[in-house]
Amino acid sequence: MDRIILGRIVTPSDIIENGWIGIRDGVIAAIGQGPAPSALDVVDATGSYVMPGVVDGQTHAGSYAGLAGLESTTRSAIAGGVTTIVDMPYDNPEPLSTVERLREKVAAIETLAHCDVALYGTVMPGQGTADMAPLIDGGVVAFKISSFESSPTRFPRIAADQTSDILAALAETDIPLGLHNEDQEMVRSGIAAARAAGRDGIEAHSDSRPIAAEMTASAAFFELGAAHGAHAHIVHFTTARGMELADQYQALGYRATGETCVHYLVLDPQEHGPALGARMKVNPPIRPGARDGLWNEILHERVAFVSSDHSSWPIDNKFTPSIFDAGAGVPGLETLLPAFFTEAERRGYDAPALTAAQLSERPAKFFGLWPQKGGLCVGADADIAIFTPGEHVWDSAAAHDDLKWSPFDGHRFTGRVSRTYLRGETAWDGSDVVNRPGAGEYVRRGLWHWFA
Amino acid sequence: MDRIILGRIVTPSDIIENGWIGIRDGVIAAIGQGPAPSALDVVDATGSYVMPGVVDGQTHAGSYAGLAGLESTTRSAIAGGVTTIVDMPYDNPEPLSTVERLREKVAAIETLAHCDVALYGTVMPGQGTADMAPLIDGGVVAFKISSFESSPTRFPRIAADQTSDILAALAETDIPLGLHNEDQEMVRSGIAAARAAGRDGIEAHSDSRPIAAEMTASAAFFELGAAHGAHAHIVHFTTARGMELADQYQALGYRATGETCVHYLVLDPQEHGPALGARMKVNPPIRPGARDGLWNEILHERVAFVSSDHSSWPIDNKFTPSIFDAGAGVPGLETLLPAFFTEAERRGYDAPALTAAQLSERPAKFFGLWPQKGGLCVGADADIAIFTPGEHVWDSAAAHDDLKWSPFDGHRFTGRVSRTYLRGETAWDGSDVVNRPGAGEYVRRGLWHWFA
Amino acid sequence: MDRIILGRIVTPSDIIENGWIGIRDGVIAAIGQGPAPSALDVVDATGSYVMPGVVDGQTHAGSYAGLAGLESTTRSAIAGGVTTIVDMPYDNPEPLSTVERLREKVAAIETLAHCDVALYGTVMPGQGTADMAPLIDGGVVAFKISSFESSPTRFPRIAADQTSDILAALAETDIPLGLHNEDQEMVRSGIAAARAAGRDGIEAHSDSRPIAAEMTASAAFFELGAAHGAHAHIVHFTTARGMELADQYQALGYRATGETCVHYLVLDPQEHGPALGARMKVNPPIRPGARDGLWNEILHERVAFVSSDHSSWPIDNKFTPSIFDAGAGVPGLETLLPAFFTEAERRGYDAPALTAAQLSERPAKFFGLWPQKGGLCVGADADIAIFTPGEHVWDSAAAHDDLKWSPFDGHRFTGRVSRTYLRGETAWDGSDVVNRPGAGEYVRRGLWHWFA
Amino acid sequence: MDRIILGRIVTPSDIIENGWIGIRDGVIAAIGQGPAPSALDVVDATGSYVMPGVVDGQTHAGSYAGLAGLESTTRSAIAGGVTTIVDMPYDNPEPLSTVERLREKVAAIETLAHCDVALYGTVMPGQGTADMAPLIDGGVVAFKISSFESSPTRFPRIAADQTSDILAALAETDIPLGLHNEDQEMVRSGIAAARAAGRDGIEAHSDSRPIAAEMTASAAFFELGAAHGAHAHIVHFTTARGMELADQYQALGYRATGETCVHYLVLDPQEHGPALGARMKVNPPIRPGARDGLWNEILHERVAFVSSDHSSWPIDNKFTPSIFDAGAGVPGLETLLPAFFTEAERRGYDAPALTAAQLSERPAKFFGLWPQKGGLCVGADADIAIFTPGEHVWDSAAAHDDLKWSPFDGHRFTGRVSRTYLRGETAWDGSDVVNRPGAGEYVRRGLWHWFA
Ligand SMILES: [Zn+2]
Ligand SMILES: [Zn+2]
Ligand SMILES: [Zn+2]
Ligand SMILES: [Zn+2]
Ligand SMILES: [Zn+2]
Ligand SMILES: [Zn+2]
Ligand SMILES: [Zn+2]
Ligand SMILES: [Zn+2]
Known part of the structure; x- marks a missing residue:
């Protein structure tokens, strides 16, 4: 050996x-x-x-610094026990929506990455679906879109007609389409209303992007997925109602799933808001009183998996007079495993088993990386x-x-x-990241099916 | 006597x-x-x-000629055995969204109507919800909005944030919010695609405004209704899946209902399209192969009620080179009862009982008009x-x-x-409408509850 | 007039x-x-x-005095507003299991009855099913058997194999098979145990014939009904679990129903036992704490109908040292309507509507007597x-x-x-029963279907 | 190593x-x-x-030759890849119902067994429940009773009241109560009817012990289990309806499970009856046309596990003029694994994974033997x-x-x-069983829970 x-x-x-x-x-x-x-x-x-290395199902390595962000992000991953990240496509300045971008990103991985990297692809407004098949051939594990525009060029809103086309293109495959699930009109209106009311602290954040905005976008998306027979996936439900909705669709035979992120399981704005302020701003927002419900969904195996939603924003973009001007997203790769494990243990659950399942085995199976990734299995x-x-x-x-x-x-x-x-x-090694940039590799989707 | x-x-x-x-x-x-x-x-x-006079739960009397349209529309109603219309708010040039408009419309009813008239109200883009309570006090039986813009001033699209506000305002009441359920982006894109493909006949109509567009708008709306605990109503589901979706929500205790219209139960574009062309253009479109499923939903009492969706468009607006330029909507008040009765009888059902239930009793109960309207009951x-x-x-x-x-x-x-x-x-009298304009009266919502 | x-x-x-x-x-x-x-x-x-005359769906007129009991029982019915009784077959000394017995009973009705009388038939141990068709032709509205032997000749236990044969014989018809639902072995054992423990008061009665004995007999019976596709009916569920079980079977498309009796809705052994003792002994027993659950089932329309289960036992058979030697059953025809109405009103429900539905319309529909009986309808x-x-x-x-x-x-x-x-x-007339014996008539099952 | x-x-x-x-x-x-x-x-x-050694969840080693039967039965097990049998309690002449019998059986295992042996206990008619706790302390993995009497002293029918007591005694534990699920009255009557009709071949066997007899006993038992909150287990469902019934109860939160045996999955009387006759007689009978439904239940994980139901009857007791005089039960330990594997492969399923799951992992978990038994896991x-x-x-x-x-x-x-x-x-070694009698050991129930 x-x-x-x-x-x-x-x-x-x-x-x-x-x-x-x-x-x-x-x-x-x-x-x-x-x-x-x-x-x-x-x-x-x-x-x-x-434990099996963590497979983080939702990382944003290049949102800020572009592909160069892969280096520090994957270095942090490794320090957090994360050995594979499933990286989101919204790289700065241009997202991963073509084979050319895929080649560049794979090249960057081979040069910069400290951990292995699987990739989401996306489709840009007006792009059509012709570029999807080459990306699937190129090994992307999933596609992601958003119903809310964070940036017109990097993180655009995809309209319903195009969403429908993308789902239709995926219907015959195992590839899920993930959605950043916020209704744009409701969010913009909610923020405007909060601003107009002079509210600008973290306690106004959840109200300004309400649960209803998250759920209506999700329901519309699940119904579109059902119409086409495609696998529709919500990348972050913040309350148990989301998992219940996914379950409603699954009970009728549709492929609908929901993921949550570790901060929704550990933080609450009423408890942590005063101390953290914009430091706990993520979208959709962390909801008051939602944690117990989400853990219950985990115990009943109605949560697809738990991710970090790590974003590489510098703290500067949190120092704004108003919560609404602050950037959203938090770093999370080094805290993902310890935060989840600690909270599971505190609640009296079987923490090592639950951690291995939700952070490694289930995301690996979801993205078709199992059994190569996600479990301590021979081979x-x-x-x-x-x-x-x-x-x-x-x-x-x-x-x-x-x-x-x-x-x-x-x-x-x-x-x-x-x-x-x-x-x-x-x-x-417990003190330092000791492997070299480029030690990480690009990993492609394999054959494992999430749905039978 | x-x-x-x-x-x-x-x-x-x-x-x-x-x-x-x-x-x-x-x-x-x-x-x-x-x-x-x-x-x-x-x-x-x-x-x-x-039989009990028909209570047509969806009439558009003033879409074309404005309030003046009440005269011919209600004259036709009377000739069709329809004694109460529930009139939609989208009057030309200005819809019923304030107490002033309500007063004008009630005055027009008192002058022009041959049958009784109950009224839907609406809320215009940017209007806020303050005008709703006065309309409820004024007796409107329901509110209606659309997720698709047919006309910016008369039949506008209401954005999700405003829809959410309206539902919130209705949550504590028995008043349903009806939705014209088509996703705007999908419809516009579908039409553009059909035009680009050179398709311009009635057989392209259903594809251009696909079932998925109808269902995604409906699912988003039901979920918003659920979020607020309000009664969300779809004014025209064209397939059985719509009723199944309403049932999914009802099973979890949410107030969600679906209506259908007589043309969806009797016509099919594959059978009638060649002869009728734009004469059978309605929105959402009549779907190929959908009739049996809808009748099955009626037999299982999962359809709230059946309406005419009568629109007072002159035939001229159907004579266009392309189906996409033709006006949508069909006259239907004189054919509602005989068409429903005939089709029920042809299928071997108890036609008089089913007709009385779906065209009179159920819409009367739905809109709180029972027992004054909708049944041959003493008193x-x-x-x-x-x-x-x-x-x-x-x-x-x-x-x-x-x-x-x-x-x-x-x-x-x-x-x-x-x-x-x-x-x-x-x-x-079988040959002529013999009562005078103004013989009809305005009827207000009463106390009957649809949901226990 | x-x-x-x-x-x-x-x-x-x-x-x-x-x-x-x-x-x-x-x-x-x-x-x-x-x-x-x-x-x-x-x-x-x-x-x-x-109000519509009450249709009591479960009367035992001849259990004690034989067919002669029809006179006093129907006299009491009339004084209680009950205009039709559905009489059980367990006449003394010989139950109604053949056309000969049917003829005798019809003759007795024509001579003795003050109210109209519909009839249950039964099948005796070892009798075969050949006598059933003539009874159906003779107009019986249902068949009844028991899983518990109260009397070997009058009220025998029917074994599972024969129950299966009877259900098979009814599968193609609308005729329900009613069951007195107590498991014989559990009841006998429960009584023996209570006696051995020196318990002999009314408070021991429910324990001696436990809910589990009632439910296991009912589940076995529903499953047999499901196996044959026949309508299996439980004549007295004493708790909400019974109605839930019936609902489980209905949800899968099986014909399973449950009835309850007014004493289960009004009395509780903890409240009324000390004063009433054996005067409230019925089988299956009235359960402590069961009333709210049963009323909830009524409001959700999961109870087929409510009956009296009137038994004509003289009070003497209640004066025994032990509750287990006391006769079971209570008179109830004169109290059925006022007791149900009063309790419904006390709970804040719409008492006249609920009374007319549960005591008249629903039992009339259940036994195929509607629309001749059960409603104030012209004709x-x-x-x-x-x-x-x-x-x-x-x-x-x-x-x-x-x-x-x-x-x-x-x-x-x-x-x-x-x-x-x-x-x-x-x-x-409020003071006296003024019609003559024989004014009542025999009523036969009509065409109304309970299940679509 | x-x-x-x-x-x-x-x-x-x-x-x-x-x-x-x-x-x-x-x-x-x-x-x-x-x-x-x-x-x-x-x-x-x-x-x-x-592969993991098979854990056969249902073996009858001592039905014929008494405890001495352990030797040949476990020898056959070993030759079939079965390394643990869960032996049924119905030893000849006296079943395992007391600690004394347990001691004797454990002693016999230690002397005679070629494979490991876990044990079911039972309770004899009239025995009370006091002997159960010592048996649980002694390590039995489950209890088993029958609703049908095969032998008054060895395989008696347990009446409903006693079944109820036993379930009550197990309610607070993880220990399941297994049932041989045939209604005695229906079976006796069915056989008598077949004999009377002069039917005596294998094709009459299923009719004589009909599916309804199996299901009514099972439904009564599940309902009793639900009444007490105990784990009620059916040791052999022969059709998919059984698994559906178990699922109905599980959906409401009750602990109800169903097992099937390999012959129900591979044989059909219409295909194999002519050649096999009494050689395929088992109780409850193998049903015509049931295999596809049962495999479908396995794929949906609604079958607890698959067993052999091996019985050690000599062939002589199959050579009778009438099927009804022939003994029931078949040898099965050497064919369990190859028959299941072969049929799974023939149907295009993942045979090794399905075999390991249904024959080893799931029965080991069910009986609390996991992770010591049932899987190729380190340790x-x-x-x-x-x-x-x-x-x-x-x-x-x-x-x-x-x-x-x-x-x-x-x-x-x-x-x-x-x-x-x-x-x-x-x-x-592929030719001979080479370990000595007594190499097998007694294995006790561990801590694994089947229900969370
Ligand atoms: Zn996101
Ligand atoms: Zn994200
Ligand atoms: Zn419309
Ligand atoms: Zn309309
Ligand atoms: Zn009874
Ligand atoms: Zn009775
Ligand atoms: Zn058995
Ligand atoms: Zn067995």
Whole structure:
């Protein structure tokens, strides 16, 4: 063996106490219990959870700095135990909507990425669907659009007719179409009303982009998906009602799913708003009182998976007089695993099993990356995060994303990611990201089906 | 008694053979069987069905000629056995969105109407909701908006944020908000695509405004209604899927309903398109192959009620080179009852009972007009249609709407409306509309609840 | 007219204030409002509810005294506003299981009955199904069996195989098979256990014949009905779970229904047990805390109808040292209407409408007697109960059933039956039953379907 | 390592091609791919499926020969790749209903068994529930009763009251109560009717014990389970309706499950009856036309698991003039795995994954034996079956059960069990059962929950 890791091995079936993983040629060559075979390198993580590397189903690496953002984003990912990001297409200045852009992005990954990267594609207003098949051939795992325009050139609103065409083009495939689910008219009107009322703090944020705006966009989208028989996916439901709606459609045989993000599960504006202000501004907003409902949906397996929705905005764009001028989005790759694990544990759930399922196995299956990614299975890529129990107060000054701020600053996590291995190589040693830019690879959609 | 009518009395409970209705002071004073009391006037309709006057839940009297259109529209209604129309707000040039407009329309009714008239109100873009309460106090039975703009000033699109506000304003009431349910972007795009493809016949109409456009607008609207707890109503579903969607929402306790129109139940573009062309153009379009599914929904009582969607367009606006330039809408008040009755009978259903339920009792209950309107019940207004069995080939040259055209021209109906009484007075004698303009009255919403 | 009755007329559609009913030749010839036609007799019941005569869906007239019991039972019915009883087949000493017994019973009705009588038939152990068709031809409205043996010759248990055969024989018909739903083994064991524990009061009764015994017999029966496609009916569910179970089967398209009795809706052993003891012993037992759930099922229209389950046991058989030796069953025909009406009113429901629906219209429809029986409709039999508001304390000493006891003794009803008409003739004048024995007639099943 | 097995490793997550399993001290010490570690013994099963040993959830080892039957039954199990049997309690002459019997049976296992054995307990008529807790403490995995008496002393019918008591006693536990689900009265009557009609062949068998008899017993039992909140399990549903019924109860939150057996999935009396006759007699009977429906339920995961229902009847008891005198039950341990695998493959399903799930993982989880049993997981017992592809015509003359007959004689299986390991030791070498009697051990229920 090239390397042996000793510890509590979190497999899809159970947790192997006093276990080990053997790695050869970047792949999990063996998993065992008790005495381990010899190896060039033996990592003694006894007492720690040896977990599958996280597959973050929603990262925005290039929103701010363009493709160059892949470097710091993936460096942060590795430091957070995230070994694969599924990167959103809204790169600055131009999103990934053609094979040319795909080639450039793959090239950037090969040069810059510290972790593996799977890619969403998109379709620009007026583009037609002809460019989709080449992107699918090129390995994109999903397409994403938005019903709200954040930027006309980078993150545009796609009108209903074009959404319909895109869904029609995907109907015969396993590829989901993800939606950033906010109704543009309602949001613009809500913000204008709040501004007019002189409200400008974080407590006005949820009201200005109300649950109804999120849900009406989602219902319209699910119904379009149903009309075409395509897989329609909501990239961030913020309340249990979203998962209930997806379930309504699934019960009638339609392919409809909903994802949520870790901040919706951990933060509440009533509890954290006063201290965080714009630091907890994300879209759609974190809702007061929504956490218990969302966790209940997770326990009933009605949530497709949990992601970070990591955005690489500098803190500067949060320092605005009004919440409505502040940028939306938060860094999240280094806090994803510890925040989810800690909250699950605090609620009395089986934290390692739930974490492995929601952050690794389920997103890997959703995007067709399983069994290569997402589980500690023999034959899979040796993407591994070692999570060491022990109180760990998060301090974003130590973050690796060049952003150095976080809504979780000061949170007491019940452990930390002490090591990350990417395809068998040490990538994070607990202090430093030690692999080189370009160590990460582009990963393409495989054959796994989410729906039978 | 003032008047006695002898015949087969179709009451909400059953059909009284050899029956009679006694009228005094415009009200049904008695219903009986066998020897009838004496009266100033005795109408012998033995062998005919004595039915409740039709309550047409969707009429557009003033779309073309403005309030003046009330005269010919209600004259046609009376000739068709329709004793109450629920008139849509989209009057030319200005819709009913304020108390001032309500007063004008009520005044016009009192001067011009041959039948009774209940009214929908609307809200114009940017209007706010402050005018709604006065309209409710003024007796409107419902509000209507559209998700598609037919005319910026008369029939505008209402944006989602405003729709949300209107639903919020209605949440605590029994008043439904009706929607003309077509997604604007999809329709515009569909038409442009058809035009670009050189398609211009009626067979391109359904594709150009596809079922998906109808359903996505409806789903978004139902979800908004659910978010606010308001009663959301779709004024014309064209396929069974619409009723299924309403049922999905009702099963979870939300107030969601769907109506359909008689042309969706009787016509099919594949069968009738070649002969009718633009004469069968309505929006949303009549769908190929949809009739059986809709009738099945009626039998399972998942359709709120059936209406005419009568529009007073002159035939000239149908004579265009392209279907897309033709006006939408068809006259329908004189054919509503015979067309529905005939089709129900042809399919082997209990036609008189189904007709009384879907065209009179259910719309009356829906709009809070029951028990004053909608049923042959003692104490109710003596609004009566006598339907005399016998083959009757429809010839629109004989129509009373000043339009003189119909998609049903040449259809063989299994009977005809041989008399209509409005609050006890003869209004149609089988040859002529004999009551005077202004004999009709404005009727206000009463207390009946559709949802328990 | 032969007779006119003035009052508040409770029709299936609404209540006609200041109304009247005209009767000719025993039939409702007319219903009106305001000035009434002249008549030989005018009954001024102004202020009272003029209601459809009650159709009691479950009476045991001959359990004790045999066919002779028809006289006192129907006399009591008439005094209680019950104009049709659906009599159970378990006559003493021999039940109605053959055409010979049917002829005898019809003859007894023609001689003895004060009200109209529809009949259940039954099948005896080992009898085969050959006698069923003649009974159906003879007009029985339903069949009844029991899963518990009260008497081997009069009220025997029917084994599962024979139950299956009977259901198979009914599968192609509209005729329901009713079940007295208690599992024999569980009941016998429960009683033995209670006796062994020295429990002998009414508070031990429900435990000794537990809800589980009622439900397991019912579930087995519904499943058998489903297997054959027959209409399986439970004659007395005592809790909401029963109606939920029926609903489960209906949702999958099976014909399954449940009835309850007025005592389950009004009495509770914890409230009334100490005072009533065996006077409230019925089988299955009245359950503690079950009333609210049952009323909720009524409001959601999941209860087929409400009956009296009147049994003609003398009070002597209640005076036993142990509750387990006491006879089961209570007199109930004179209290059915006032007890149901009073409780509905006390709970704030629309008492006259609910009473007319649950005690008259629904049982008449269920047993195929509608529209001849069960509603104040023109053309229907003039079976009428006048219910006069005003506090009325029930005193069974004044009862007409020769039994002179009741679980409702001392209850304050909010009105009383002040008159009863049977097919137009005065049968009860508020003080005396004035029609002769034999005025009642045998009524046969008609064509009305309960399931579409 | 003590032993390494090379082959296609079928784990719960996926199939490891070119894989290996390492065994140490009877436990799976490691699983890997590619070059394997050194070991005392290396088994090269390249090309074969290395599967988890089968956990047969329903075996009757002692029905005929008493506890002595454990020897031949478990010998046959081992030859069939079955490493754990869950043995039914109906031993001859006395079933397992007390701790004394448990001790005897455990002693017999320790002396006689070739495979591991988990045990069902039972309760005899009139026994009370006091003996149940000691049996649970003693490790039984479930209790089993019958609603049909096959033998008064060995396989008695348990009456409803006692069934109710047993369910009540289990309500607070995870222990299921299994039911042999046939209504006794219906079966006895059905057989009598068939005999009377002179029918005596296998084609009369299903009719004589009809689906309705199976379902009515099952529905009564599920409802009793629901009444007590206990886990009610049907040990053999023969049609899809059974699984639908279980699903109805689960949808309302009740613990209800259904199992089926391999012969219901592979055989049909219309196809195989003429050749097999009584050789395919099992109770409840194999139904004509039921297979497709049952497989569909398996694909939708509504079947708890699949078992053999192996019975150790000598062929002699099948040679009777009438089917009704023939013994019921078939040998099945050596054909379970190949028959299920072959049929799944023939239908185009993922046979190795489905086999591992339905024959190993799911029964192990159901009986609380997971993760020690049921999956190729590190740390689990090294219970392994090697299934080698290749046509293999079943010849029961070669069977190891001392019975030497089978309903599958002559069937062409698509592979054979070429080796079996029990806790790491070779138990079957492809020709002979090579472990000694007593190598098998008694296994107790663990902590795994079937219901969350
Ligand atoms: Zn987003
Ligand atoms: Zn995002
Ligand atoms: Zn419209
Ligand atoms: Zn319209
Ligand atoms: Zn009873
Ligand atoms: Zn009874
Ligand atoms: Zn069995
Ligand atoms: Zn068995």
